Amino acid sequence: MKVSKNELIAALKKSFEGLGFQYGDYLDAANMVAWAQMHGLDGLGQLSLALPFLDAKPHSSRALEPAPSEFWVFDVEGDSILLCGSQIVDIACSVARRQSAACVRVDNCHNRLFVIERLANAAQRGLATMACWSTSRTFEVVAFEAHARYPKVTSFAMDKRDAATRQSLFVFCGLATEDLQVMLESLMPDDWSEFGSGNELNGDFFRSAYDAALDGGIDMPASLWSSFDRLTARVLVESTESSRAGAGE
Amino acid sequence: MDIYLPHLLSLKEAALEAPLEAAVPSAALPLADRGVLPMRPAHQVMQLDRLGSFHQFRLSFMRTLVRRMMAEKWSIENVTFDLDSGGYGTVIYQVQALYGRYSFVLFSNYLDDTLRNDRVIANQWDLTMALCEGSVDSEQLEQLRTNIPKQEAGRVDSRVLVLSRANKSARNFDYVVDELACGEQPNIDRIAEVGYLYRTTAAYGSGKLGMADWDKVRSVHRDFARPFAAEMFTCFMLRHFSLQQVEFLAAQRAPATAVALDDRIKRFFGIGNSTGLGMAPFLINHPKLINQWVEVRETALATVMRDGHCSDEKVEEFRGFVCRVRQHLAEIVTEDALQQASNGMVHDELLQLLAWLDDFGPTLTDWQQLSEHASHFWRVETQELVNSLLIELFPELVDVLEDQMDTDERYDCIPEMLVCDLVASIERAYDWALEFDFSEPVQRGIFWYRSEEKMEPRLGHTDIDAGADRQMQLVVARSVSECYRALSAYLGEYPDDDVARFLMRQPQYRGIVCRIQTMAPLRYGEIRENLAHREILPIHLLRCKLSFFGVSKFDPRSRLWVRNTMFQGAPLVSDFLSSDAASLVDSWQFPVKPAF
Incomplete structure (x- = not known):
């Protein structure tokens, strides 16, 4: 059908x-x-x-309250990104407008792939946006240039990793893609260089x-x-x- | 959506609050070269009773479709006309438009009189039909034959643009066939009472039941890239078939005596339409589109007010329009007492208008004088009728707006907007919503819900009917009021916060905040009424949308649904290439009985 x-x-x-x-x-x-x-x-x-x-x-x-941290951290206690994705990306966008770049971490969050539409929406409004998360086998990175309609999505293979993941999602928003790249790399695992180039869409x-x-x-x-x-x-x-x-x- | 720039938004909003003569067209329209136009303010235009008094006008969708078909000389030919002696069977038309080829496929089936029902909940019809892209092969035809007669219970694919159904007019159909079979033309007075052979009860497009999405239609099928153009064309084709069918049946019945319909009578046949509550939520759920439609209409009117010359010829032409509308009103047959009275009063006021033209027409310097007189002395319905006629008078000023009826429908949140700015925005753009006192029972007397029967929208009475816990989110004024109260309280606690932080703590307001932020900078779009009021008249919502479609002869059957007529008086397919095409293309606004 x-x-x-x-x-x-x-x-x-x-x-x-x-x-x-x-x-x-x-x-x-x-x-x-x-x-x-x-x-x-x-x-x-x-x-x-x-x-x-x-x-x-x-x-x-769900009303969200950030946990104390140097950047915004939320524990959504197993909720789907479908329920809280808008709030998360909104916070990242508003902080980025004030401070040029922002990073928000969400813990215990499911269905993280679906955040891409929210990032696309923010990109259409003129912000560069990124997100990354790890699964049991991969490390996923999504990146939109400001005003871009389509992202670049890269999936890196990571064997035997992160079984005890906090189901975290990182969302980055900023006025310039370069700022987000720096923030992303600071969060990469130590063996990042061994990931290879990954599968890119x-x-x-x-x-x-x-x-x-x-x-x-x-x-x-x-x-x-x-x-x-x-x-x-x-x-x-x-x-x-x-x-x-x-x-x- | 642009990046939120508070200073620009403030300028735009300030413009909306400026005096009437200083208002500027919305940035949503590429009309900057039109300069300053005397746009009417939203608090006047967007009142529900005024919207419910709108009439068809030059830029209504049926009118623009007919102009396009005739200007581009669309070819419409039968490739299959497989009807039995009862008029039942399959008909396929091939349509060659400017950019593409289409097929209009129609199935005519026997329907017992007792099963004929105009409601959404019906499940059988006399005719069912589909507008398809390209040519239809035998395999697709069989798929259509299996699914189209089922309507909502069937499935189609993205090669189908529109799906529709229609029922015979019990009052007209057999009579017309009988007359033609006897070699007579039907009595025009009798046709004037109903004005159609079939009445359509739905025309579905925009992706419903697996059909092509609107995004596909507007990007791939440029012939139908205006809102509801494909749906209107489907109704036009239904009319074309209905005229062919009665002639065919008469010829089948009495080959020796049957005659064809006189073209003048043919043109006077339209297609009936029955519209109920299902259309109402559309106006609430698509405020940007409604804003665009009203903005275009008001831009056309304002352009006429500013640039339309009051030459003797134009005044005389306008007088002719008024006389025609008086005849049109006198010919409308409706059992609804309120509509009868309304038609009568407008008819009388148009007589006053003719007298006014006698007195002031020769010295008229601009049409604003007439508009001001109308607003002081005549009913809203008459005022809006006059506006439609003024727009009609100046095709050279308004037809350029034909392609402006579409818009994107993104409804974005602006998270970085300060809460204090959002509050101020509500106070400016939604002041009307804050005036309702929702603690009064009358202000929350009804609720809107979807029935389990085909998801048909219905109205329930609060405290009486079940379902208030599952009501649809259509009461914008109440949602705005609740949000405003929450924002005001929040502002006291967090005066420097932005919307993102407010929604982080109170996410239940996200939907209405996005709507407010999207709509506040736009001039029109929000209907300024409490749709939960006990005495609400949903029929105004239906009439507003139908006026943009271009229908005429409103015949309310209750406060919840209305019959009307589409394409009455419009040119025939055979007129597209005739030498009279130029005189026929725009001569059918407010149709009247043909003179013999």
Whole structure:
């Protein structure tokens, strides 16, 4: 089954609303997933893996308080970036506007890939943005030039690493890409030089993925579409004779 | 979205607060060379009852579509006309436009009279149809045949631009076929009562049910790169088919006696439309687009006010328009008492307008004099009708705006904005929202929700109906008021903080903050009404959007849905290449019965 971008975003909005996300949060979460899917990063596959966890507890907007540190650090206690990504990137952007560059670390955060759409959004508003995180096998770096529509995403292989990761995500925003690069390198593991050049996805990849998805539609697994229907049903109101009058009968 | 620069924003917002004559066009429009225009203020234009008094105008989507089709001489030909003697079967038209080729595929199926229902919740229709890119091969045709008649229950792919359905007019269809079969033309007075053979109840595009996204349509299919152009074209094609079908049926029934419809009567047939609450949330959820539409309309009007000369010829042409509209109003048939009364009063006030023109027309120096007189002495509905006619009078000033109806729809948060600036922004741009007292029961008397029946939007009564806990976020005024209170309290505690820090601590306001920050610098866009008010009239929302589509002859069936007519009086496909094309292309605003 194929769906369109608009249809996907509409379904995602209602699904996240069904999960308890609030107005604003569910709009942003829908855009984050759709961006990843439209740009060839298997956003729907990632979401499929995340949905059982997202559905396991009620969601409401999370007030964030930074932990004491020389830079901004938040512990989101296992939340998805879908729920807190906007706040995190907003903080990074606002600090960058005041101080030319900013770094925000988020601990215990899941689904970190989805932060890319938030970075793209900030880049469109004129800031250079970056993010990095490590998984059990890779170290991921995402970088947008200011005003760029597409990022450069580099994935470095890292064997047997970080099993006890804090599920951290680093977000950088700044007026100049060079400042962010310096901040990023200061956070790199000591054996950084052994990583090699990594697998890189550039603007051509993202542009062609987007164009293909727009032109031909998006493959939607039936099971995930059913999950969307199930979640959407939570925001629908049962129909009665009385309620039909509320539509003009 | 530009980087937030407080000093620039302040200048822009200051301009919005400046006196009427000093207002400037929005930066969203590339109209800088138009200079200073007397734009009407938002507190006047964006009142719900005024929006609900808008009429079709030169830049309405049907009007611009017809001009484009005729200027570019689109070719529309049957490649399949496979109907049985009952008029049921498959029809395919091939459309060759300037930039591309399209196929309009239509399925006509038998429908029992008892199953004919205009509501969204219907699941069978007389006609179902799709506008597709390119040519349709046999494999795709079978896919369409399987899915299009199911409408929302079917699936299509991104080769499909629009999907629609329609039901026969019980009052007209058989009558017209009978008359033609007997060799007679239908009685024009009877046609004037209804004005169409089919009534469409939905035209879906923009990616719904797997169709092509709007981003694809506007970038790949330039022929339909204006908002709702493909949807309007689908309705135009439905009208074209309806006229072919009645002639075909008459010829089938009585080959010896049947006659074709007179072209003048053909043109007087439009397509009926039935619009309900489903259209209302669109206006709230797309404020940047609404801002753009209203900005274009107001720019056209302001340009006429500033630059439109009051020559004798123009005054006389305007007088002709007024006479035509009076006839149009007199010919409208509606059972709705309020609409009847409204049409009658406007009809009377237009008579006063003719008298005013007799007195002041010869000495008129600018059209602002008429506008001011109208605003002092006549109803809002008449005022807006006059505005539509004034825009009509000056194609040379306004047609250049045709391609300005689209906009991007990004709604970005500006995290570095200071909370004090956001508060000030609300006080400037959303002062109207702060005036509602939501502690009063009447101000929270209703709520909007989605029904489990096809997700149909419905209204519920607070404290009576179930579902308030799942209501849609459409009450902008209430959200702004709550956010404003929270911001004001926060400001006392953290006077130097920015929006990012506010949302870090109170993230529940993120959605409304993004909306405020996006919309506050724009002139129009927010409808200045509390949509939770117990006495709200959603029909105004429907009428506003329908006026931009270009419909006429509003016939309210309740405060929640309205029937109307599309393309009545418009040129026929056969007119595209006729020698009369130039005189027909723009002669159908406020259609009237053809004279014989």
